[in-house]
Amino acid sequence: MGPVLAGVLQLLALTAALALAYKPLGTYMAKVYSSDKHLRVEKWIYKGIGADPDTGMRWPAYLRGILAFSVVGVLFLYALQRLQGVLPGSLGFAAVDPDQAFNTAVSFVTNTNWQSYSGEQAMGHVVQTAGLAVQNFVSAAVGIAVAVALVRGFALPHSQLRSSGGTPIRTGELGNFWADLVRGVVRVLVPLAAVAAVVLVACGAIQNFSGIHEVGQFMGGTQQWNGGAVASQEAIKELGTNGGGYFNANSSHPFENPTSFTNLFEIFLILLIPFSITRTFGLMVGSVKQGYAILATMATIWLGFVALMMWTEFAHHGPAFQAAGGAYEGKEVRFGVGASSIFAVSTTLTSTGAVDSFHSSFTGLGGGITLLGMMLGEIAPGGVGSGLYGMLIMAIIAVFIAGLMVGRTPEYLGKKIGSREIKLAACYILITPTLVLVFTAFTMALPTPANSMTNSGAHGFSEILYACTSGANNNGSAFAGLNADTQWFNTTIGLAMLLGRFLPMVFVLALAGSLAEQKPVPATAGTLRTDKPLYTGLLVGTIIIITGLTYFPALALGPLAEGLA
């Protein structure tokens, strides 16, 4: 068997595994976010918070909850890093510098996990396990909560729909943020992550709280490596589409990703919730077919990108790869080119940013595919929660375009898409491109940031474009030749991550609130059927065209110039 066939078989196996998990997990999550029972541990937590999980929230209250929780998250994580020097259980590691601590705190709270530090030398056990890994859970739960709130906006008023807490939702209310947050963590993320962590350990990922290991070497002398709660963090890092590695080399490090099986398993974890939540969506709006149409859109783009990536990586254009006889720079033997291609596409089409191979050393076009994946807005299938709400925004844009063609007020899932709705959707899709292009332009215009580049020419520009794209889209992967631990990058990428996470959420929740106020309109013969393949085709086309028009000039200067040289 050749490596190409093996790559295709791995893709098929992964697809089959995701298909098997789709119904049970999607159905389970739908129950989690509408069940009327609180678990005992959840009741304790609500009591501790001092929140009534059965109180319905309108969109401004829901948003305030998210913002308060996130502000506190940033401050807490910042403080942990700044106090590392005096925290016990920190291996004697020093406090993190203020600009880097700000960047890292924002990075993990926004589900980005951009890392301007190297994990093994900078972060001790306490910061990693009680700080960074905690945000891996809760930032993912916040993402799902926002998606669920938007779905409720579409579904309301719906006699079957309940908030987390089981009370019927009144017009204009989106559920209770604290209940959605806690349920996401307790019922979805923690159980799945625990199972996944044990699988990873069984395959060789490390999990201990010992200090620095000093171990003998074959040729004599010793080597030092860092221990830690790696498997438990790795599990939620992938499952929550976070991506922040315990080690600098992320999921290419053998202690994070020891075997070719764990590699596929980690890709599975990345894609598991983002794909399955389309069923949750379908069930909550009362038509699983609507969920399938969204799923088909996501899967089409994902499969198409994987195919393109495998093609360019196996073809290995580029002088260094031609000389080497393969695009193996930055890739591990146990994964090979095929599985590394699947990982790279899956991590950039979601908001994950974990890497099992280094994107900067992909072929010119391969690097371009990772960039384009993020530029699509990470919606195929996207981050946990954020992928679904991003895709639903594009779905609204698509019905709007179709409505323009026939001169009819568009509707989606029984709700009229009027001028308020389309304005909110338009604001949403303008935010990240604005952040990416403005920050890239400023960075390129200044004299010193270019000193951070490892590569020159088109690829050097790509390093900067990639950094801004990754930050604003909350991905977190990098063309890691860029030395991003400077005050400029720590600050600007920190801002890009903050604005790129929370501004879109404001528009999504405002949209959800607006939809939740509306009475549903009955479908007529003139209604565009959004549960059919024709609509999926329209949606894929809309996504590609909008992204292409926005980013083509920037892509032409970077990866296209390199790839077509």
Add this chain to the structure above:
Amino acid sequence: MNNSVSNTARLLGAGLRALLLLTLVTGVLYPLVVTGIAQGLFPDRVNGSEVKADGRVVGSSLIGQAYNLPLKEGQETPAPDLKWFQGRPQNGLGTNSVNTQYELILSGATNRSGDNEELIQWVKDAKAAVVKDNSTGTYKVKPSQVPADAVTSSGSGLDPNISPQYADIQVHRVAEENGLSIVQVQKLVDEHTEGRTLGFMGEPRVNVLELNIALKELVAKS
């Protein structure tokens, strides 16, 4: 105004309490439970899959090492010890630059692009060296025989494996350097060649540390 300040304060208080409680669940209980289960079930693996030879720990089967001669005076890069099977180049690997009371391995890739001059040179030099080092009096390695993994650095810099092709072209040299027969050494490589997991996952591979440990035993016996 006062009202909105106190509302905000109340909300931030709720946020803080939520964070602390969820930290207890996901940052304390979860990792401790996982560690407990993992330490109970897989005591060797949780601590880094250490391997022993001659009664002493010689590394981790998961972490690639360099098999070099000691650095000579005036030398910048150490020369490979040709008695042993060689792993992949480790140009992306570093040592820690913060918390320098330790000398930690700092994992990483080169991040050089396909058109990077330095990378092109590294690849060419590595290829020439692989051809030269592995050609013996009776066996000439052709450049086209050298697989890509032999001349490129991995993502982690710690790749414990090489491709079976790279192991195969080292057989003649290793046999000659150690006074073993080619058949003996080839048999050793074949025994340590692992196919794709379940026939299709990843790529075929040879664990260099385990192969060298077996080689050392073979040399000691003969």
